[in-house]
Amino acid sequence: MQKSSRRQEEEVQVHSDLKYSHRLSLYDRPPTEDITLEEFETCAIDRLYVLSEIESCYARNRPFDELKKITKSQCEKHVPLDHNSAITKARDDQRRKDITGHFVLRLAFCRSEELRRRFVKAETTLFRIRYLDASERERRDFCKSGDFDWTQVDESEKSMYAPQLKAAVPDADAKEQYFKVKWTSVPDLVEKRRVFLKDGWAYVPSREQSSIVFQEFQTRLEKALQMTAKALPRMDEDTRLEPILANLSQGFIAGMGSEWGTSENTGEGIRAEMVDELAHKHFPMCMRNLHDNLKRDHHLKHFGRLQYGLFLKVLGLSIEEALAFWRRSFSGYTDDQFNKQYKYNIRHSYGLEGRRANYPAKSCQQILMNDQPGASDSHGCPYRHFSPNNLQTALLSMYSPQGLTEADLPEIMNMVRAEAYHVACTRVYEITHATQNVRKGDGIGSGETITHPNQYARASMALEHAAADGVKVEADGDIVMS
Structure with missing residues (x-):
């Protein structure tokens, strides 16, 4: 009895030392501390990684146990929230980040009824998973503090x-x-x-x-988002915040995968003559479409060259090989025409001209939302920008040799109609890599969905490299010995 009493006293002391005493939150009190603009954005982006993966799980009809496992894994990476018993962890900092990220995303997702609905569903799911993972004491203390109407x-x-x-x-x-x-x-x-x-x-x-707690969380959040929407016009006057919030509100459409866009993620160097074979075996549909159009027309318009060129750069095509590839592809032009019209832009994308910036490859979100293609353009995302009939025809044409059949099309098109474009792309990846022991629901590893074209290509190439060696491929495309 003495030990039990002493332990309770220690737990009370642990709680009293915390500014945010509860791991669980109804988010009924906005943060009041001053934060930098960088922290404002970072807290929201990290939380959006988790919420977008939850939405992807729903689009893929994952069982709750799988959804829970994937969500907890994403939380550990982006928004860890340790229990009160973890006295060695920076629990207050974690909870401050959690609350800040939630309220920033409220501003981003309160703008329309559809965005509010999707945000509430994802946030309620995240809360439910955390509640079920909490200890009995954490639940009891939280319920006592929540002013529930029971x-x-x-x-x-x-x-x-x-x-x-x-x-x-x-x-x-x-x-x-x-x-x-x-x-x-x-x-x-x-x-x-x-x-x-x-x-x-x-x-x-x-x-x-x-059930009462979950319903109360959902009801309160729905009301809070409606109130936030009414106050939002005053926020639009702040030119610093508006671009950030507009970008965040696109996170559900394409997921969050910008870390794949830099040249630090390049795989082995590739040569110009290898690109055609790689395109047919390892490229996602957006890049395969650009490659096929380039072969057919011996030309790509500006945004198509930019999208495809940066993808190949990050994939491992050096500047010398890139110049050789594009010169060979633009076979209808003389050397003089090519050098005057296109060589500078190719060198510019590698940081060798102009600002000399190391330009990243475009993520799924950027491809989906920026520089919308016109009727004669080849860039963009086929899952979003092709008509349903053209998309189905193109899928069969490109991926039938890798195992995709007409029987797979209804499932893929359902995802497209739900605007889960990156989830549809992930499903195509699973189908076309089934012979390499990729099962439905595996994604590119650990259930992760594709959010960047280079992520797709690298994972596909890694599977091929690993097949003969009996090794395992991680979600990030790294190969480890089994």
Whole structure:
């Protein structure tokens, strides 16, 4: 008993030392500290990595156990939130980042009913996973602090409705506690007939208390987003924040994968004569389309050259090989025409002319949202910018040799109709790499979805390199010995 009492005293001291005493939050109090513009954006981006992966899981109809595993993995990478017992961790800093990221994303996703719906669904799922992962003490302390609109049913009322409560919860014993809430607070339990209803009240057993908490979280967030939307016009006057919020609101459409865009992620060097074979075996549809159009027309317009050229650069094509590749591809031009019209831009993209910047390859989000293609353009994302009929024809034409069939098209097109374009691309990757032991739901490893064309190509090339050596390929394309 003395040890137990001492442990409780230590836990109280641990809680009292924290500015943010609870790991779980209803996000009913916005952060009040001063933060830099960089931190404003970073906190939101890190959280968006997690939320976009949750949305991808829903688009792929993953079971909840898989969704939970993937979400926890993403949280550990981007928004870790340790338990109160982890006294060696910077728990206050973690919770401050968590709360800041949430409120910044509220500003980004309150702009339309559709964005609000998707944000609420992803945030409620994240909260649910964290709640289920919390200790009994954390849940209890959180519920005590949350000002939930429920009343604990006393013993006399339990006795009065004992038969009805027993009928609703047949396996409940005499010690089961009940909470009385408005029936509209637990529509899921009412639908499943797992509560006793009386005069507009639902009698919820303690084992189902989480349903009340989840519904309360969702309801409060929906109301908060509507209030934020009304206040947003005043925020639009701040020219520093508007571009950040506009960019964040696109995160659900293409996921978050910008770290794949720099030349630090290049694989082995490739030569100009290798590109055609690589395109047919390893390129995502956007780059395969550009390559096929370049072969057919011996030319690409500006945005097509930019999108494809930066992709090849990060893939490992050196400036010398790039000049050789583009000169060979533009076979209808004389050397003089090529040098005057195109050589400078190729060198510029490698940082050898003009500003001499190391330009990154374009991510899925940039391809989807920027520089929209016209009727005669080849750049963009086929999953978004092709008509349904043209997309299906192109998929079969490009990927039938790798195992994609007409039977796979309905599933892919359902993802496209749901605007989960990068998820559709990931499914194509799984289908075309099934012979290399990539199963449905694996993504590019650990269930991760594709968010960058170079991510697709590198993972595909790594699988081929690993096949003969009996090694395992990680989600980032790295090869490790099994």
